[in-house]
Amino acid sequence: MIKQESGTLNATGADLYVGIGFVPDWVEIMSLETTDEERQYWDRNMRSTEMLGGISIDDDGTISPVTVGVGIAPYNGGDLITAASTVYIQRKRNDQRSSGTGGVITSWVNDTPASFTGHFNNPVSTTYVGEGSIVKVGAGVSGNSVTAIITALSNDGDAADEVTLYNVNGSAVSSNQVLGITAMYDYWGVAANTVMSAGFFLDSTAAVNTSGDMVRFKAGTWT
Numbered sequence: 355m356i357k358q359e360s361g362t363l364n365a366t367g368a369d370l371y372v373g374i375g376f377v378p379d380w381v382e383i384m385s386l387e388t389t390d391e392e393r394q395y396w397d398r399n400m401r402s403t404e405m406l407g408g409i410s411i412d413d414d415g416t417i418s419p420v421t422v423g424v425g426i427a428p429y430n431g432g433d434l435i436t437a438a439s440t441v442y443i444q445r446k447r448n449d450q451r452s453s454g455t456g457g458v459i460t461s462w463v464n465d466t467p468a469s470f471t472g473h474f475n476n477p478v479s480t481t482y483v484g485e486g487s488i489v490k491v492g493a494g495v496s497g498n499s500v501t502a503i504i505t506a507l508s509n510d511g512d513a514a515d516e517v518t519l520y521n522v523n524g525s526a527v528s529s530n531q532v533l534g535i536t537a538m539y540d541y542w543g544v545a546a547n548t549v550m551s552a553g554f555f556l557d558s559t560a561a562v563n564t565s566g567d568m569v570r571f572k573a574g575t576w577t
C-alpha cells in the first residue's frame with residue numbers, strides 16, 4: 355500500500371531525524387522562506403556515490419549532486435529518546451487554544467477587515483503559535499467554518515490588530531468562534547522517553563536546513 359506524508363518543520367542547521375511513521379522511498383524538501391528558496395530531493399534509486407544524499411536545487415535553478423552525509427537519508431526509527439530533544443522530531447497534533455496563559459481561546463474578533471487583522475479573546479503561546487498556524491473559525495457543527503493561516507503575530511495576539519489572519523479566498527475572516535488552532539509547524543522536538551517513529555534524516559549541512567527557516571516536506575513510498 356502506498357504511503358504519503360507531508361508537513362512543515364523549523365529548520366535548525368543541526369541534524370534532524372523526522373519521524374513520519376514509515377521509511378520513505380522518496381523525500382522532497384523545500385524552504386518556504388523568500389530569502390532562501392532551496393529544494394532538495396532524494397529517492398532510493400539515487401545509488402551513485404555522487405547522489406547518495408539526493409540532489410539540491412538552488413533558487414536560480416542550478417541542480418547539484420549531494421553526496422552521502424550532506425543531504426537526505428532514510429531513517430528506521432526505534433531509538434529511545436531519553437531527554438527532550440530538538441534533533442528528533444515528530445508531528446504535534448494537539449490543539450493550541452489552551453496553550454497560552456489567560457485561558458482557552460474561544461473567539462476571534464476582526465478589528466480591521468481591510469488589513470485582515472484582529473485578535474483573540476485570550477493570549478496565545480508564542481512558543482507554539484505564530485506564522486504558519488492554522489486557525490479554524492466558524493459556527494461549529496451547525497454552520498460553515500473558515501480555515502485561515504496566521505501570517506503575522508505581535509505580542510500575545512489578544513489586543514486589537516495583533517493577529518493577521520489570511521483566508522485563502524482572499525477575504526477577511528469575520529468575527530466568530532475559534533474552533534481550533536494548530537502549532538505554527540507540524541513537526542516539533544519530542545519529549546523524554548519517546549520511541550521514535552521511522553522516517554528520514556536531514557543532515558545539518560543540507561541546503562534546505564538553514565536555521566530558522568520554515569520548511570515544507572513531502573515523503574512517500576512507491577508500493
